[in-house]
Amino acid sequence: MKIAVCGKGGVGKTFIAGSLAWHFASSGHPVIAIDADSSPNLALNLGLSADEASHIVPVAENEELIRMKTGTDFSGVFRLSFTVDDIISRYGVPTPSGANLLVMGTVKAMGAGCTCPAHSVIKALMRHLVVERDEIVILDMEAGIEHLGRGTAEHVDILLAVADANLKSLEIASAICRLAQESDISTIGLVANRIASAQQDAVFRSYAAGHNLPVLGQIPFDQRVADTGMTGEPLDTSASDALNAIRELAERLEKAHAG
Template sequence: MKIAVTGKGGVGKTFISGILAYRYAATGFTTIAIDADSSPNLALVLGMTETELEKIVPVAENQLLIEEKTMTGYPGVYKLAFSVDDIVRHQAVLTPSMVSLLVMGTVQAVGSGCACAANSLVRNLVGHLITRSDEVVIMDMEAGIEHLGRGTAENVDMMLIVTDANKASLVTAGRIVKLARGGGIPRMAVVANRVRNKEQEEKIKDAASLLGVPVPVIIPYDEAILDAGTRGVAPVFMDTPATRAIECLRTWIEEVTTS
């Protein structure tokens, strides 16, 4: 199972990605979570400390790894094809939630000059995980629609488009649906997050209906989750209305992808 979680920045993608990954791991699945956001914080949701997060070297910032995999010995010339299996084994970090985390990082962090080698490494690695891995792979994608332009979300089994009732979030969700449909993504769902009332719920459902995409769950605005974030507490082990809704989302994904 390969799931990409997308949406406008600030709508709760990372929270949903983390809880969903934990819920899969808790039910016995080998789970890999990929933090593909340019501001990686998925580790914190999965139970790691800020100090532990700072020690993780993102794939795109690992200059030794990039050179080992892509360099040919000739300036400006790099390999387009290489094995990435060992990167998954050695770079993934096991989190307290029993989810293996892989932080992709941003190619801009590699340094000045051409980032072609870093781009190639990230693209090959993501392609391997999406098209060949037998585990549950959950990708917390970069905010917006850039990831669709780069093709990093190709061949996923399910794309979740997270949105709240904000107009800008709904507009971004619509753009993602149209691009994903044009790219051949087989299954999509709009995930309504931080919903405070029936009016907001209906607003999101109406927008999704116009796009022809289901809304399998309504994740309510949850003060307990907000408070946990303020206190720096990982929400994965919490039992709240929001986390229970995400478990319902996991069950729905299982049903539609195995039917």
């Protein structure tokens, strides 16, 4: 099962992606968590310290790796065919969550059609992870909708467009769903996050119904989550309404994918 978590910046998609990875890994599944955001912080949600996270070299910025995979003896010429299966074992980072983490990083090149070496490695690696691997793969996608135009999330099984009751976040989530419907992704829908009142719930569901968008899950506002985000202290998972809702979402997704 391959799940892409998308949405406007600041709506909590990284928290949801990390919590899904925690749940599946703690349930005994092998999990690869992919941080494909240009401002990566999934490592913290998977239990790594800020110091540990700061020492992770993103794949796109690993010059030695890029050179090993694409280098030739000719200046300005690089290989387009190479293996990437060893990248997970060599550069994946074990985390306290039980999931292995890969940080993709940002390809610093102009144009959506870039064929630079780093872009080629990232594209080949993403396809390998999503199409050829048997693990559960959770992708924390770049904020916004641009990544869909680059095909970053193609071939996943499930796309979760995370939004809160803010109109802008709903509009971006809606645009993500519309673009994703042009792909072969079998399950596409909204996930409501940080819903703190009946009014916010009504706004979210009214928007979803008005735009014919399925609601795959609803995560309530949880002050415990907000507090631990400020302090960095571990979250008491047994007492968190938000994590309980994410567990229910994960179980529904697993059942839907299996059946």
